[in-house]
Amino acid sequence: MQSERAKVRMIKSEVLSDDWYSLKKYTFDYPRRDGEWQRQSREVYDRGNGAAILLYNLARQTLILTRQFRCPLWVNGHSGLLLEVPAGLLDNEAPEVRIKAEAEEETGYRIEQIQKVFEAFMSPGSVTEKLHFFIAEYDASLRAGSGGGIRDEGEDIEVVEMAWADALNAIENGEITDAKTIMLIQYVALKGIMRGSSCTHSSF
Known part of the structure; x- marks a missing residue:
């Protein structure tokens, strides 16, 4: 409340x-x-509010992530290439509408059935942005394009399909360092949504 x-x-x-x-x-x-x-x-x-979504495949035990260049990370000494879930600003649209469009633009998957799981402020000391977090199942039948983002907006996004176990390990070893991505992966693990996941995994 x-x-x-x-x-x-x-x-x-x-x-x-x-x-x-x-x-x-x-x-x-x-x-x-x-x-x-x-x-x-x-x-x-x-910069307005935004939305993020984790796409998962129960049968194959995989997730869809993206990899793209983030200038602020590069300035801070990071390689600049960040593994993360699809996300974007709302641009005056409903979160449910915007995140479906973002998922298709970035990954090529046309998702219709999504579940909102929580909201969170990501950097409340200096940024107004509130993120709306979603999860959704994907499979090959939902692939409508190659993804990659919008070239005219400077996006050059690599689509990465990652095994669930590898994603958990990637949080531990520092390969995944994006906050929204960690939050959604841990949510799915804590809720036991993926087979074999549990809140006892050492990354929590």
């Missing part, structure tokens, strides 16, 4: 950047638990 909205006195907001999305600096007074009002300022990046 969501708690009561904090009683904040907003003093001012300044636009620092409004290029791709919006970066603002907010100055506000916040009531501390001891009753004192304290002035604070925070930079907030607003």
Whole structure:
């Protein structure tokens, strides 16, 4: 259950950047638990909300992931090539509608039956984004294209089919480091959705 909205006195907001999305600096007074009002300022990046989906195949015990270049990771010393679940921003569409389109654009699978499992804020200290998390079964009959993303948007996405056991091990050995992907794989494991999965696996 969501708690009561904090009683904040907003003093001012300044636009620092409004290029791709919006970066603002907010100055506000916040009531501390001891009753004192304290002035604070925070930079907030607003890129809208998003959705992510894990595609799994029970019969083959496999998952569909993607691999693509992520510039912020490269800047932070990573190779830049990230294994992750299909995901994208909502762009003013319903999460269920947008994630089906994202799954097809990125993986080539046209998914109709999806299950929403939870919502989460991914970086609440500086980013407004809330993600809607989904899971869905896939099989070869749902393959409608090659995927790969939208070239005009700079996407160059590799579709990766991975064995379930390998995906669990990839979390342990650091091959999978994307938060939304780890969360969805662990959800499926904890719920025992894949045969042989359990919350006793050493990656949890």
